[in-house]
Amino acid sequence: MTTPSSPATSATSNGESLDTAADQEGYLCQVNTHVSCGACCGLYNVRVASRDALVSILRARTEQFRKIPRTVDAIFDFKKNVETREGLERPMPEFHHCPFLGLIGPEHATVGCLLHPQGEGNNGMDFRSVSYYGGMTCHIYYCPSTRLLPLRYRQIIRSVMDDWYLYGLIVTETKLLQAFFEELEDRMNRPLYAQDFTTCHASREALKHLFLLRVSWPFRSPDNHRVANYFFNDHLYTRPSLAVHWKGRGISRYRLILEELETDPVCEHALRQAELYLDDRFKQVQHALETA
Ligand code: SF4
Ligand code: SF4
Secondary structure, three states, rough: OOOOOOOOOOOOOOOOOOHHHHHOOOOOOOOEOEEOOHHHHHHOOOOOHHHHHHHHHHHHHHHHHHOOOOHHHHHHHHHHHHHHHHHOOOOOOOOOOOOOOEEEEEOOOEEEEEOOOOOOHHHOOOOHHHHHOOOHHHHHHHHHHHHHHHHHHHHHHHHHHOOOHHHHHHOOHHHHHHHHHHHHHHHOOOOOOHHHHHHHHHHHHHHHHHHHHHHOOOOOOOOOOOOOOOOOOOOOOOOOOOOOHHHHOOOOOOOOHHOOOOEOOOOHHHHHHHHHHHHHHHHHHHHHHHHH
C-alpha cells in the first residue's frame, strides 16, 4: 500500500541513470515527485476514474484532511463526510476504495496515504489503524508485480513513467507487463534494461505509448466501464478468456495480451484487427530500440 514519501529522490524518467537505492531495488510504490501508486488501496475503483475526476476528489480530500485535528473521532467524521460526498457506488463492489487516499509530496502531485506517519500534519503518528484494512495490512501488503516481475522490468517501468495516473494503472498488470517485455525481448533477441530507455527518448516514448494501451485499448467492449485491476488472490473479478473464440484456429501469439486488455471477442475480424494494432505498437518500440 502507499507511503507518502518516496525513498527515491531523483527521478529517472528524464533520462538520468539508476542512481538511487529505490531505482536499483526496483521499488514500485513510490517513484518520484510525480509518480506513485495507490492501486491496491482501490484508487481506480470509482464510478468515474478519469484522471481529472480522480484529481478532483483527491484534492478535495487532501484540503479537508489538512484542516482536521488528528483524533480518531475527527478522522472517522472525515471518512463519513468523504463517503457521503462521493457516494459508495463501485464498479467492483468487493474491492475496497479507501477514502484516505489523497495527494501527497512537496507539490501534492502524487497519490498517497493521508494517514501515514510521514503525512503532512501527522507528526510521525501512524493513523492507518483506523482504516478498513487496518494498520498492519496497510504496512505490509505488496501486490504481485512487486514480487513477481523481474528486477530489470521493474526498473524499466520506474524509469519511463512520468505521471501517477497511467503508472498506477499499468504497474499492477503483472501478466500484461511480463508479456509486453517478453515480446519485445523476443523481437530484440536480447534482454532489455532500464538503460535502453533512459538513454533514448524515442524508445521511452514508444514504450509509454505501448503502456497507454491499458487505458486506450479500442477493442474493449463499449459496455466495459471497469478501469481498476483486481489482482488479489481470491480472483473475484477475473478477465474473460478468449479461448472459446480461438477454438479450431491457430491460437494468437498475443492471446494473453488480448485477454489482459479485456478485448471484446465480437468477431474474428475484430480480433485480427486487434492483433495488427498490437503488432504496430510493438514495431514502434522495436524500431526505436534498433535505431537508438
Ligand atoms: S498496487 Fe503494488 S505498486 Fe501499487 S501501491 Fe500497492 S503494492 Fe505498491
Ligand atoms: S489507509 Fe491503508 S488502504 Fe487507505 S490509503 Fe492508507 S495505506 Fe491505502
